[in-house]
Amino acid sequence: MDGDPISDPSTYHSMVGGLSYLTLTQPDIAYAVNQVCQYMHKPRSTHLQAVKRIYSYIKGTIEHGIPFRSSIDFSLHGFSDADWAGSLDDRRSTTGACIFLGPNLLTWTAIKQSTVSRSSSKAEYRALATTAAELRWFCYLFRELGIPLHSPPCIFVDNVSALHMAANPVFHARTRHIEVDYHFVRELLA
Numbered sequence: 001m002d003g004d005p006i007s008d009p010s011t012y013h014s015m016v017g018g019l020s021y022l023t024l025t026q027p028d029i030a031y032a033v034n035q036v037c038q039y040m041h042k043p044r045s046t047h048l049q050a051v052k053r054i055y056s057y058i059k060g061t062i063e064h065g066i067p068f069r070s071s072i073d074f075s076l077h078g079f080s081d082a083d084w085a086g087s088l089d090d091r092r093s094t095t096g097a098c099i100f101l102g103p104n105l106l107t108w109t110a111i112k113q114s115t116v117s118r119s120s121s122k123a124e125y126r127a128l129a130t131t132a133a134e135l136r137w138f139c140y141l142f143r144e145l146g147i148p149l150h151s152p153p154c155i156f157v158d159n160v161s162a163l164h165m166a167a168n169p170v171f172h173a174r175t176r177h178i179e180v181d182y183h184f185v186r187e188l189l190a
Contacts, residue, residue: 003046012043015051022058025065027098027108029054034094034110066105073102076138076153080131082113084120092116093123097131099138107134121161125185128162131155132188 006012019033032054039047078099085091092115098108111130117123135153142149157163166185 003044003049006043006045006048009040009043012048012051013040015048015055016040019051019054026058026061027066027105028061028064029058030108030110031094031096032057034112038089038112068104071102071104074148074150076101076135076142076149078131078135078153078155080124080127080155080157082117082120082123082127084117084123087112090116093126095123095127095130097127097134099131099134101138106138109134119161121159121165124157124159124162125165128155128157128166129185132185136188 016033016036019029020037023030023033032050036047036051036054076099078097081096082093083096084093086094093113095109095111095113099106109130113123113126117126132155135155139149139153166189
C-alpha cells in the first residue's frame with residue numbers, strides 16, 4: 001500500500017461519512033466514495049488525498065444536482081452494469097445499477113460483489129440479478145401504494161452473454177455457483 005498510515009483516522013472517518021451522506025443528492029460521486037469507504041479500517045495518506053480531491057470536485061460542481069420532472073410516463077426501467085475484476089486489491093467486480101420511473105432517477109447503487117467472478121459474463125449476470133431484485137421491490141412498493149405501472153419493468157444490460165444466460169434454460173457445470181441468480185432472474189422473466 002502506498003502512503004503513510006494516518007495518525008488520527010477519526011478525521012478520515014468523519015470526512016468519508018459526510019461524503020456517504022452527500023451521495024444521496026450527488027450520485028456522480030458514488031463510485032469514488034465507494035472506493036474511499038473501502039479503507040475505513042486503515043486509511044493512509046493517499047486515501048486522505050483522494051477524499052480531499054472528492055471534496056474539491058464537489059466545490060466545483062455545487063450547482064449540479066438531480067432534477068425531478070413532472071411526467072405522465074410511469075414506466076419502470078433499470079440499467080445494469082459490472083466491471084469485471086475491477087478491484088486491484090481482491091479482483092472482485094463492482095455492480096452498478098440505476099432505476100428510473102419515467103425520466104426520473106429513483107435509486108442507484110455501486111456495490112462490490114461478494115465473490116470473485118471468473119468471467120465478465122458472470123459478473124454482468126450477478127449485476128443483472130441485483131438490478132432485477134431492486135426492480136421487483138419497487139413493483140411491490142407501487143402495488144402496495146396503489147400506483148399502477150403502465151408496462152412491465154425493463155432492464156437494460158450491455159452484455160450479450162448475460163442476456164443469453166437469462167434466456168437459456170440449460171445450466172452448465174461451470175455456472176452452477178450462480179444458479180440461484182439464474183433461477184431468480186428467469187422466474188421474473190416468466
